[in-house]
Amino acid sequence: xxxxxxxxxxxxxxxxxxxxxxxxxxxxxxxxxxxxxxxxxxxxxxxxxxxxxxxxxxxxxxxxxxxxxxxxxxxxxxxxxxxxxxxxxxxxxxxxxxxxxxxxxxxxxxxxxxxxxxxxxxxx
Numbered sequence: 001x002x003x004x005x006x007x008x009x010x011x012x013x014x015x016x017x018x019x020x021x022x023x024x025x026x027x028x029x030x031x032x033x034x035x036x037x038x039x040x041x042x043x044x045x046x047x048x049x050x051x052x053x054x055x056x057x058x059x060x061x062x063x064x065x066x067x068x069x070x071x072x073x074x075x076x077x078x079x080x081x082x083x084x085x086x087x088x089x090x091x092x093x094x095x096x097x098x099x100x101x102x103x104x105x106x107x108x109x110x111x112x113x114x115x116x117x118x119x120x121x122x123x124x
Contacts, residue, residue, distance in 0.1 A: 007120040065101040076120045
């Protein structure tokens with residue numbers, strides 16, 4: 001059984017995962033920040049305030065770019081995986097490249113608007 005997802009929802013899921021990963025990285029950095037501050041305080045025998053000032057805790061943001069080939073079945077319907085040999089004998093599939101980065105969706109070097117993204121379906 002094949003499943004299909006709207007391209008706009010796929011990008012939304014990707015953005016949610018990105019935000020979740022950024023939050024986990026920030027939480028990990030913060031926990032390491034406190035641990036290292038206490039170790040510096042004990043080792044150098046200075047105040048906790050000075051120890052924390054010695055450390056720098058940046059806020060990281062992830063730049064995710066997802067690029068893959070898709071195979072056009074019908075208008076606005078694309079397969080993610082390559083069609084099997086027998087289907088490709090009787091039907092002509094065109095290969096397209098899709099790139100998803102930040103909030104931009106690029107299909108064959110053309111930026112797709114949100115309205116078009118709602119109409120495009122990816123068949124998994």
